[in-house]
Amino acid sequence: MPLTPSWVESANDADCPFPLNNLPYGVFTTNSLEPRCGVAIGDRILDLQAAEEAGVIAIAEDPVFDVPYWNDVMDLGPEAWGALRARLQELLAEGSAEQATVAPMLILMAEARMELPIVVTEFTDFYAGKHHAMNVGSMFRDPENALPPNWLHIPIGYNGRASTVVVSGTDIHRPNGQTKAPDADAPGFGPCKRLDFELEMGAIVGGTSEMGQPITVQQADDMIFGYVLLNDWSARDIQAWEYQPLGPFQAKAFATSISPWIVTKAALEPFRTSTPERERDLLPYLQEPGPMLYDIALSVTLAPEGRDPTTIAETNYDQMYYSAAQQLAHHASSGCAMNSGDLIGSGTVSGPQKTERGSLLELSWGGKDPITLSTGEVRSFLEDGDTLTLSGHCQGDGFTIGFGSCTGTVLPAKTFP
Amino acid sequence: MPLTPSWVESANDADCPFPLNNLPYGVFTTNSLEPRCGVAIGDRILDLQAAEEAGVIAIAEDPVFDVPYWNDVMDLGPEAWGALRARLQELLAEGSAEQATVAPMLILMAEARMELPIVVTEFTDFYAGKHHAMNVGSMFRDPENALPPNWLHIPIGYNGRASTVVVSGTDIHRPNGQTKAPDADAPGFGPCKRLDFELEMGAIVGGTSEMGQPITVQQADDMIFGYVLLNDWSARDIQAWEYQPLGPFQAKAFATSISPWIVTKAALEPFRTSTPERERDLLPYLQEPGPMLYDIALSVTLAPEGRDPTTIAETNYDQMYYSAAQQLAHHASSGCAMNSGDLIGSGTVSGPQKTERGSLLELSWGGKDPITLSTGEVRSFLEDGDTLTLSGHCQGDGFTIGFGSCTGTVLPAKTFP
Known part of the structure; x- marks a missing residue:
């Protein structure tokens, strides 16, 4: 499998840890944003709470990104996980029709502080x-x-x-x-x-x-x-x-x-x-x-x-x-x-x-x-x-x-x- | 310390496990009630959600008995625990001025099913x-x-x-x-x-x-x-x-x-x-x-x-x-x-x-x-x-x-x- 290019250009470097092929999930905060779920792409983080609120992402009937942890998504199971990933790949892929909608939801990773991504149960x-x-x-x-x-x-x-x-x-x-x-x-x-x-x-x-x-x-x-x-x-x-x-x-x-x-x-x-x-x-x-x-x-x-x-x-x-x-x-x-x-x-x-x-x-x-x-x-x-x-x-x-x-x-x- | 008598008469038997001296805390449900916190007195359970909603009990600014577990009360610390116990003793003691208010909030223990009293964290x-x-x-x-x-x-x-x-x-x-x-x-x-x-x-x-x-x-x-x-x-x-x-x-x-x-x-x-x-x-x-x-x-x-x-x-x-x-x-x-x-x-x-x-x-x-x-x-x-x-x-x-x-x-x- 080769690199899948993204319109987020920093994601396309061979050394970048967070290309479109990766899309890892975390929880971040900034000086102006409360803790929330995000996905890393290149040197940016896509604000998933913003994306869900804007209706760009909808993987369940009820919101899952209104809380600062991934447990609600994890509860949904593999089918929903696959749907989320497919949607994120679609949104962030080179040539995406939704680039203009999504671009304002990107946060510079350098301006974010990371928190625990999940509530650790045991x-x-x-x-x-x-x-x-x-x-x-x-x-x-x-x-x-x-x-x-x-x-x-x-x-x-x-x-x-x-x-x-x-x-x-x-x-x-x-x-x-x-x-x-x-x-x-x-x-x-x-x-x-x-x-x-x-x-x-x-x-x-x-x-x-x-x-x-x-x-x-x-x-x-x-x-x-x-x-x-x-x-x-x-x-x-x-x-x-x-x-x-x-x-x-x-x-x-x-x-x-x-x-x-x-x-x-x-x-x-x-x-x-x-x-x-x-x-x-x-x-x-x-x-x-x-x-x-x-x-x-x-x-x-x-x-x-x-x-x-x-x-x-x-x-x-x-x-x-x-x-x-x-x-x-x-x-x-x-x-x-x-x-x-x-x-x-x-x-x-x-x-x-x-x-x-x-x-x-x-x-x-x-x-x-x-x-x-x-x-x-x-x-x-x-x-x-x-x-x-x-x-x-x-x-x-x-x-x-x-x-x-x-x-x-x-x-x-x-x-x- | 002798028995402290209660107007709930079954609580006054020397063999009763739940006299006024005890007042243990649990979570119960009945055929008509959703799970909620309660306190045992004699052969009854005092419905604490009902008591709190009625304003008979108020141990914190926000409700603590709107959830079916004791963790929120436990978080309040010893002073609040003491206040709750004192208030329950007052309400349930023989001669309480509030007997008529509280009596309708008592559930027969025989009609209740008990649940885990707390969310066990670890x-x-x-x-x-x-x-x-x-x-x-x-x-x-x-x-x-x-x-x-x-x-x-x-x-x-x-x-x-x-x-x-x-x-x-x-x-x-x-x-x-x-x-x-x-x-x-x-x-x-x-x-x-x-x-x-x-x-x-x-x-x-x-x-x-x-x-x-x-x-x-x-x-x-x-x-x-x-x-x-x-x-x-x-x-x-x-x-x-x-x-x-x-x-x-x-x-x-x-x-x-x-x-x-x-x-x-x-x-x-x-x-x-x-x-x-x-x-x-x-x-x-x-x-x-x-x-x-x-x-x-x-x-x-x-x-x-x-x-x-x-x-x-x-x-x-x-x-x-x-x-x-x-x-x-x-x-x-x-x-x-x-x-x-x-x-x-x-x-x-x-x-x-x-x-x-x-x-x-x-x-x-x-x-x-x-x-x-x-x-x-x-x-x-x-x-x-x-x-x-x-x-x-x-x-x-x-x-x-x-x-x-x-x-x-x-x-x-x-x-x-």
Whole structure:
């Protein structure tokens, strides 16, 4: 599939993350506009509230863009999603008869501030990157037996915290928590000393599954509205002390950042790729009817306060062992009801090479092998003032499907009131 | 504190769970009324939407009872909660000047159906019963070393699933899931074979804590709106295979039942009791400024389909090692934002005696020692058609603060579409 040209000229550059082929969905505000839904095209955002009010877009009987979140659209399901995308392509395509009507509804992206695109109903995080699980297992379990016994059979996940999912650009306070050094007699409480990021993709669920009712992998894939970049900020020292036997809790509860633009499944369609060969056959309820991963190039930069960023990792979402559709099918398998606005973290994306590791835990091998930044500074974990940025894109033939970035700066821990 | 008499005569019986001293909050519907907030008094429910519309109750500038959930009231904070309770006591007290106005707003409880009293924003479950943790640890860890190393220091918790929190009376489909027998080569998928209940209390959070900002135990206690009975349905065979290393997931995700009436902290005030002596000093951020547990007698019955119920456990909430206030303070300690509608499960309440165990896992000692019901039937875990009911009350001097009951019937597992 080649670039589809738009009358918004900036959208036609081969490097532009937001060509007509992409059309990602977000929520934005400006100095004069209240928060509202928009779609990115080139260096502009089409104001969908204005477009709906003007009657240029009508995908449901009642308005869906009178609220500053995408959940209402997500509730409408795949047919409406397809109709919206088709209409947007029509409006924004080169030669559109409606250019004069639509042009005044475009906002300069540089003048907009992005907000969370959805009301996050619940957040679930998985552990589906095999290289990541092997690396972590080698550090904390046994290099000869790094994967947990269930890992090749279950997309292992845990429920995270929705209340602290924030949009890219939100500063992150270093968490406080209980930690205990291996040789200490008792734990202490204070700011985390091993603050980390995790490079993930987030899948956004549209539609509902009924309580008690399992769904197939195909149904699960049909229920995915789109994808974002996701940083699962992690406090490794808090995690080490708390996670047995009930899993990560406060170590992950303080913040999760997502990129502001939801890249739809339709935009990603040309980049579908298969999960890898299975070492053990999956149970039938987890078998995919077709490719459900995506070829998405991912990178991570770290910039100390006031310094230039260094690229510290580059990898690809195609490294995952389980797709989001498999994860969602597993999530619903017990009869767990899924809803529009549920956010599914992929788990840390790491590739086989050292430079492809999606966390500082792996990059610095638990702090034993600190990384050196281009500025000369050294990092095992994140320092206050550090800015961590995830980026991602799919490379088409003459065009790019960009996710934009997911960034956050670490602030010092807060104290008790 | 003695019974406070009401002009609603049924509220004055010493055995009535809902005297004027209680005034628990729920959401109800009838054949002629849409779902709405109500307060229980004797065998009646006061229709708060009607009371607010009539101007009999006004606790905020805008209406708060125009919606069928308590979250808006919970958002108002303790001062408004106190004002509402005082006004309800005034309206319903013996000798009230407003009896004639209020009487027509009373609905017979027998004609009402109860719904979830709140929009559950997020659900967190703890593991704070020491006898429970000792029992489980003895079965699955080591009887000599039953408690995890962090247990005496941290109220261990994990994030659960809010989408499947249901009100008492909702049938529960047996979950499907992956399980693996210890000697099996690979896991299988199908209906859970070791379905269990967990007897818990649920604390309901009112108000918000800011992301990044820890709160004190006193602030946490101030943020608790009230308590309900909670059954954390559990699939032990699914749990055993999935829970390492990230904790319980699908084993707990399929259903959590709560009782319909929120018993407020104010009603429980006379029954405050202290957490037990500490074997290890708690870190300062977890130390309680006063008693924050409650003396609540709890019982569990099990009724096979079409048979009479048998009481299978009796215990007391005062057995917990950590209070809900401590759990909430720990929950927010990392900077995890807490919101009105968050539901905090206490963890299984078990006492020291065999008859005080709050789960079948403990009562049947992992299935090795099945229990015999009064009907002669034997149970290690729950069978399809079984009805499980939790009950709870505080015993005052001549009055009772009742929680009502939390019940659910097990239906067969559903199959894939």
